[in-house]
Amino acid sequence: MSTDNGSHLDQGRIIASIVDERELAVLEREHLLACPECSAARSRLAARLEGMGRDAKRHTPPFRKRIVLPEERPAWPLAWVTQWSMGVAAAVATVLIVAAVLLKMWFTAGFGDIQGMELAREAEHDRALLAEVRALEENPLPAAYQEMVPEPELALDDDFFEYIIPLDGDGGQNRTI
Numbered sequence: 001m002s003t004d005n006g007s008h009l010d011q012g013r014i015i016a017s018i019v020d021e022r023e024l025a026v027l028e029r030e031h032l033l034a035c036p037e038c039s040a041a042r043s044r045l046a047a048r049l050e051g052m053g054r055d056a057k058r059h060t061p062p063f064r065k066r067i068v069l070p071e072e073r074p075a076w077p078l079a080w081v082t083q084w085s086m087g088v089a090a091a092v093a094t095v096l097i098v099a100a101v102l103l104k105m106w107f108t109a110g111f112g113d114i115q116g117m118e119l120a121r122e123a124e125h126d127r128a129l130l131a132e133v134r135a136l137e138e139n140p141l142p143a144a145y146q147e148m149v150p151e152p153e154l155a156l157d158d159d160f161f162e163y164i165i166p167l168d169g170d171g172g173q174n175r176t177i
C-alpha cells in the first residue's frame with residue numbers, strides 16, 4: 001500500500017476503492033484519479049465483478065412461484081363435533097391398545113406358567129420312559145415272565161425242573177416229562 005503519489009495502489013487498495021471509495025486516503029484517491037494504470041486496474045476489476053454478478057444472476061433460477069399462505073377455511077358448523085368425535089376415537093383407540101398390551105402381558109405370563117408346568121411334566125415323562133428303557137435293557141422280559149427265566153448261573157438241576165413243571169402231590173410218579 002502506498003499513499004505516496006509516486007507509487008501505484010496495490011490490489012487491496014483497488015478493491016477498497018470499489019467497495020467504498022471513502023476508505024481511501026485523500027492522496028490515494030488523487031493518485032487513482034491521476035494514474036491511468038491504477039484507474040485501468042480498477043476498471044478491469046470492476047468489470048470482472050460486474051461480469052460475475054451477471055453470471056450469478058443468470059444461473060439463479062427465477063423465482064416464479066409466489067408463496068401464498070393457505071386461506072383459512074370458513075368454520076364448518078359441525079367442526080367441533082368432528083373434533084370431538086376424533087378425540088373420542090383417539091381415546092378409545094388408546095384404551096384398546098393399552099388393554100391389548102395388558103391382556104397380552106397377562107396371557108403371556110399365564111401361559112408362561114402353564115408352559116413351564118407342561119415342560120416339567122414332559123421332562124418327568126421322559127425320565128420315566130428312560131428308566132423303563134434302561135430296565136428293559138437289563139431285562140427285556142415283562143415282569144410276569146421274569147421269574148420263569150433262570151439266572152445264568154443257575155444249575156439245571158432237579159429243583160429247577162420241578163420249578164418249571166411243578167410235581168403233583170404224588171411226587172410226579174405218574175407224570176412223564
Ligand SMILES: [Zn+2]
Binds near residue numbers: 008038
Ligand atoms: Zn497508479
